[in-house]
Amino acid sequence: MRSAFEQLLLPAECLLCHALLSQRDANRLVCPVCRQRWRPVRPPWCERCGQPEPHFGPCRLCTDWPAALTGVRSAVWLDQNARPAVHALKYGGLPRIADDLTAVMAQLRPPSNGPSVLIPIPLATKRLRQRGYNQSEVLARALARQWRIPVLVTLLVRTRETPTQTALTPETRLANVAGAFAVRNAKCGMRNFAFRLSSFELILVDDVFTTGATLAEAASALEQAGATRVMGVTFARAAIPDFT
Ligand SMILES: [Zn+2]
Ligand SMILES: [Zn+2]
Numbered sequence: 467m468r469s470a471f472e473q474l475l476l477p478a479e480c481l482l483c484h485a486l487l488s489q490r491d492a493n494r495l496v497c498p499v500c501r502q503r504w505r506p507v508r509p510p511w512c513e514r515c516g517q518p519e520p521h522f523g524p525c526r527l528c529t530d531w532p533a534a535l536t537g538v539r540s541a542v543w544l545d546q547n548a549r550p551a552v553h554a555l556k557y558g559g560l561p562r563i564a565d566d567l568t569a570v571m572a573q574l575r576p577p578s579n580g581p582s583v584l585i586p587i588p589l590a591t592k593r594l595r596q597r598g599y600n601q602s603e604v605l606a607r608a609l610a611r612q613w614r615i616p617v618l619v620t621l622l623v624r625t626r627e628t629p630t631q632t633a634l635t636p637e638t639r640l641a642n643v644a645g646a647f648a649v650r651n652a653k654c655g656m657r658n659f660a661f662r663l664s665s666f667e668l669i670l671v672d673d674v675f676t677t678g679a680t681l682a683e684a685a686s687a688l689e690q691a692g693a694t695r696v697m698g699v700t701f702a703r704a705a706i707p708d709f710t
Pocket of ligand 1: 497499
């Protein structure tokens with residue numbers, strides 16, 4: 467309903483550069499030229515967190531991650547070309563842009579190793595009410611259509627609001643999200659819940675990877691509930707200039 471409405475109201479021009487969209491791209495929000503400006507994150511990278519490897523010594527970014535979180539990949543760098551697209555997804559009230567974002571996330575699909583399920587990073591209830599939708603869920607649903615695997619939106623919940631992460635250092639970011647997530651049904655109700663969770667590969671979905679603190683905390687909650695294999699995929703990755 468919403469996307470049909472957007473289509474009706476929006477002129478067929480690129481959301482980012484305002485060039486007219488061709489007939490072929492009429493259901494897109496971003497033109498091919500703008501999409502090509504998004505800079506892919508490429509190896510060499512840390513096999514686990516997908517961050518470019520430091521010049522000296524082992525990767526520091528993922529050393530404190532929970533064991534279950536085995537791999538995280540991002541599609542593009544969060545630069546001046548990708549940032550407006552993330553902004554549109556998050557604050558522009560344009561969830562339809564998720565299809566443009568997930569088009570470049572297609573190659574992030576982890577090699578299939580049994581049944582997998584997508585889990586969007588949840589928003590706190592208050593923020594969800596303000597925004598009207600969870601941008602990570604919109605991304606996860608778009609990926610689910612591409613990859614033909616299910617999305618689970620009720621498993622992981624956000625137990626508290628966390629202050630905006632933007633200005634925090636990697637260490638304070640971890641403290642900032644500590645205990646921010648919980649798994650529903652982990653303690654009560656279902657018997658064999660942990661066993662059932664361990665038979666799935668859980669793929670966390672978020673819009674931006676900054677230090678990985680949010681994904682690590684979410685993975686930690688899943689791990690405590692019995693998950694053994696957790697991956698993470700994000701559309702963009704922020705460069706951390708002071709972290710090498
Ligand atoms: Zn454009
Ligand atoms: Zn790493």
